[in-house]
Amino acid sequence: MSRPAQPQGERPIPDDVVERALASEDLMVEGRILVSSNAALLVSLSVDRRRLHAIYKPVARERPLWDYPDGTLAGRERAAYLVSELGGWHVVPPTVLREEGPLGSGSVQLWVDGESSSVVDIIAPGSVPDGWTAVIEGSDQHGSAVLLVHTTDPATRRVAVLDLVLNTSDRKGSHLIRSAATDHVWGVDHGVSLGVEPKVRTVLWGFMGQPLGDADLEPVHRLRSALEDSRSDELALHLTQDELAALAERTDALLEQRVFPGPSPDWPAVPWPAL
Numbered sequence: 001m002s003r004p005a006q007p008q009g010e011r012p013i014p015d016d017v018v019e020r021a022l023a024s025e026d027l028m029v030e031g032r033i034l035v036s037s038n039a040a041l042l043v044s045l046s047v048d049r050r051r052l053h054a055i056y057k058p059v060a061r062e063r064p065l066w067d068y069p070d071g072t073l074a075g076r077e078r079a080a081y082l083v084s085e086l087g088g089w090h091v092v093p094p095t096v097l098r099e100e101g102p103l104g105s106g107s108v109q110l111w112v113d114g115e116s117s118s119v120v121d122i123i124a125p126g127s128v129p130d131g132w133t134a135v136i137e138g139s140d141q142h143g144s145a146v147l148l149v150h151t152t153d154p155a156t157r158r159v160a161v162l163d164l165v166l167n168t169s170d171r172k173g174s175h176l177i178r179s180a181a182t183d184h185v186w187g188v189d190h191g192v193s194l195g196v197e198p199k200v201r202t203v204l205w206g207f208m209g210q211p212l213g214d215a216d217l218e219p220v221h222r223l224r225s226a227l228e229d230s231r232s233d234e235l236a237l238h239l240t241q242d243e244l245a246a247l248a249e250r251t252d253a254l255l256e257q258r259v260f261p262g263p264s265p266d267w268p269a270v271p272w273p274a275l
Helices: 015-024 073-087 154-166 214-226 230-237 241-257
Strands: 028-032 041-047 050-058 095-098 106-110 120-123 132-139 145-151 176-179 185-187
Touching: 015 041, 015 095, 015 106, 050 073, 073 095, 073 106, 073 154, 073 214, 073 230, 154 176, 154 185, 154 214, 154 241, 214 241, 230 241
Parallel strands: none
Antiparallel strands: 028 041, 041 050, 050 106, 095 106, 120 145, 132 145, 176 185
């Protein structure tokens, strides 16, 4: 599956060139993402004689989380990218962990152009369009009933399956980006993922209970194979042995049960805010 991270109409930059640039080129801070609970800076850098944007998350500005006491959120961002690549999902933009940056070590993830409302949206009840499914009903600021809905196309489904593997605990609608150049859906912001306890929290529960077919499980098979050999060695730099074991157990469960599971009763099913 292709990885359309480059602007339409421009020749693609090889993946290894992008990663090397993210890891080594000077980062120019252009602004801060104010809605982020931890520091997230918009930066620009030179990649193959082009000026591209990225999101830089410095470790020094991370707030401690009781349920993720080990490693760093930046390391989990890198680990989520590695899992996406090992399985062949290719839905996490190129992400590196670098030692030097404007505020020290941190993760740097390539910025991808697109928007979220074509993946997740809020609509009036009774008007779910074809190709969309309802997740929950709620109220808007005026007390009127609304529905949280998401698309059911293969690109959205692909991210939903990866979230089960990653144990993603904060999949807001704004973390899903449909490419401006293609129909590809990207998933971003994985600092709170890959924990041990089941705590998937996502806006993509519309697939719950549906069978997982061969196309859904093909990347799960590839990841499970990679976890058995040296291809996955770098994951041990960012995750504990218990977290690695839990990752393997989640892949085994999906391959055995072949059904999109429901949320854990011990953890909120949908993040807040949902978008």
